[in-house]
Amino acid sequence: MKKYSVFSLAREALRYHSGWERAWASPDPKAEYDTIIVGAGGHGLATAYYLAKEHGITNVAVLEKGWLGGGNTGRNTTIIRSNYLQPESAAIYEKARGLYEGLSQELNFNIMFSPRGVMMLCQTQHELRAMQRTAHANRLAGIETEMVSPERVKEIVPIIEIDGPRFPVLGGLWQPRGGTARHDAVAWGYARGASARGVDIIQQCAVTGIDRDASGVTGVQTTRGPIRCKKLCIVVAGSSGVLADMAGFRLPVESVALQALVSEPVKPCMDCVVMANTVHGYMSQSDKGEMVIGGGADGFNNYTQRGSFQHLEETVRALIETFPMISRLKMLRHWGGIVDMTGDRSPIIGQTPVPGIFINCGWGTGGFKAIPGSGWATAEMLAKGTPGTLAAPFSLDRFTEGRMIDESVAAAVAH
Numbered sequence: 001m002k003k004y005s006v007f008s009l010a011r012e013a014l015r016y017h018s019g020w021e022r023a024w025a026s027p028d029p030k031a032e033y034d035t036i037i038v039g040a041g042g043h044g045l046a047t048a049y050y051l052a053k054e055h056g057i058t059n060v061a062v063l064e065k066g067w068l069g070g071g072n073t074g075r076n077t078t079i080i081r082s083n084y085l086q087p088e089s090a091a092i093y094e095k096a097r098g099l100y101e102g103l104s105q106e107l108n109f110n111i112m113f114s115p116r117g118v119m120m121l122c123q124t125q126h127e128l129r130a131m132q133r134t135a136h137a138n139r140l141a142g143i144e145t146e147m148v149s150p151e152r153v154k155e156i157v158p159i160i161e162i163d164g165p166r167f168p169v170l171g172g173l174w175q176p177r178g179g180t181a182r183h184d185a186v187a188w189g190y191a192r193g194a195s196a197r198g199v200d201i202i203q204q205c206a207v208t209g210i211d212r213d214a215s216g217v218t219g220v221q222t223t224r225g226p227i228r229c230k231k232l233c234i235v236v237a238g239s240s241g242v243l244a245d246m247a248g249f250r251l252p253v254e255s256v257a258l259q260a261l262v263s264e265p266v267k268p269c270m271d272c273v274v275m276a277n278t279v280h281g282y283m284s285q286s287d288k289g290e291m292v293i294g295g296g297a298d299g300f301n302n303y304t305q306r307g308s309f310q311h312l313e314e315t316v317r318a319l320i321e322t323f324p325m326i327s328r329l330k331m332l333r334h335w336g337g338i339v340d341m342t343g344d345r346s347p348i349i350g351q352t353p354v355p356g357i358f359i360n361c362g363w364g365t366g367g368f369k370a371i372p373g374s375g376w377a378t379a380e381m382l383a384k385g386t387p388g389t390l391a392a393p394f395s396l397d398r399f400t401e402g403r404m405i406d407e408s409v410a411a412a413v414a415h
């Protein structure tokens with residue numbers, strides 16, 4: 001892999017950019033791999049990268065039915081934060097946020113991490129008290145967050161209306177080192193790093209069946225033929241239930257569309273992320289100037305990867321009292337992704353009832369922020385055959401043992 005640097009940029013500028021090589025290889029599938037990862041979203045690619053880098057395991061294929069990063073990873077609104085309530089979640093989300101800080105350097109790929117700060121508004125007394133509790137929990141977990149007054153919210157976010165008649169701003173939970181990153185670049189950077197270390201990334205290769213014998217998994221059926229493997233890791237977000245069905249077990253997840261939209265570009269007016277969870281809306285400004293806006297998940301289970309006018313109207317209406325300026329903006333595009341929701345709004349990372357099959361799913365509306373930490377922990381589990389300390393609390397068993405990790409408030413997005 002050729003290193004990207006100011007020197008390579010200058011060299012290529014002098015020869016009309018004719019010498020750039022492809023960022024990752026596109027090999028044909030081999031007959032057999034030690035490990036197959038299904039799903040080339042951020043979580044699958046990060047898992048492959050850390051398997052190769054941290055554990056030296058490279059006889060690995062990542063199989064993707066479409067194009068890499070084309071699922072939720074390329075459809076999300078890129079918010080990164082770690083202000084979760086429970087210690088288990090704080091640990092994995094903060095590990096991820098920490099890795100994001102150095103990821104451009106580590107991958108030699110600019111993921112445009114922008115720690116611009118995340119403000120979670122409190123617009124009811126109840127929300128104010130819940131967020132105060134979260135701030136205390138964050139302090140205990142060593143996560144830098146603080147409660148701020150309405151006046152401080154206004155200083156940080158001048159375009160906000162704090163004295164709205166229905167939803168006044170009573171305070172905010174501020175995470176100064178939260179922020180955003182370029183979603184595609186995260187997928188592309190991990191793909192390039194994994195491919196350079198010998199991982200085969202195979203796009204346009206849908207898994208259509210899972211082969212098993214009495215001792216466990218033996219391989220997969222794909223649209224490009226059968227491939228044998230010793231270990232299989234399912235990392236397909238909204239399609240997790242479908243893949244589990246192929247393997248012969250059920251998962252406690254529901255698939256729902258989550259939608260977002262962007263406005264026409266405007267001059268810089270908001271340099272942090274704001275989430276208004278009482279009214280079900282959030283907003284940030286992209287580097288291009290578009291206001292990136294999202295709301296709650298669809299209220300019914302579905303596999304629809306697109307936006308709807310009804311949702312667009314609902315989300316903008318929710319935010320207008322708090323951000324009156326958006327009433328004058330034209331909206332440009334809207335879209336949807338399929339998110340996989342668990343009952344406690346925490347992910348599942350662990351072994352499945354089928355020996356040799358592992359799963360990473362259930363990130364619901366909030367898995368972009370977790371990609372580096374989740375990939376790191378899933379790679380550790382695959383390498384050792386059993387989850388390490390970061391992943392262990394998120395096992396599938398917790399639903400039968402009653403060990404819920406309730407993050408329905410921290411998940412923030414209405415569902």
Ligand code: FAD
Nearest residue numbers: 039041042043065071072073076077079207337367368369
């Ligand atoms: P995906 O990126 O969906 O990757 C799974 C891959 O599996 C897909 O590429 C798919 O094609 C592939 N696949 C499926 N079936 C098969 C098969 N049979 N064979 C082969 N491949 C298959 N999270 C945040 O932290 N912050 C946010 O601001 C945020 N905003 C969001 C906004 C929206 C509109 C949406 C939809 C989600 C948002 N999320 C956010 C959630 C986040 O996007 C997801 O949790 C995360 O991207 C999941 O990553 P993944 O790698 O698990 O899944």
Ligand code: PYC
Nearest residue numbers: 077079294365366413
């Ligand atoms: O998890 O922070 C989040 C989030 C914001 C928008 C969608 N998910």
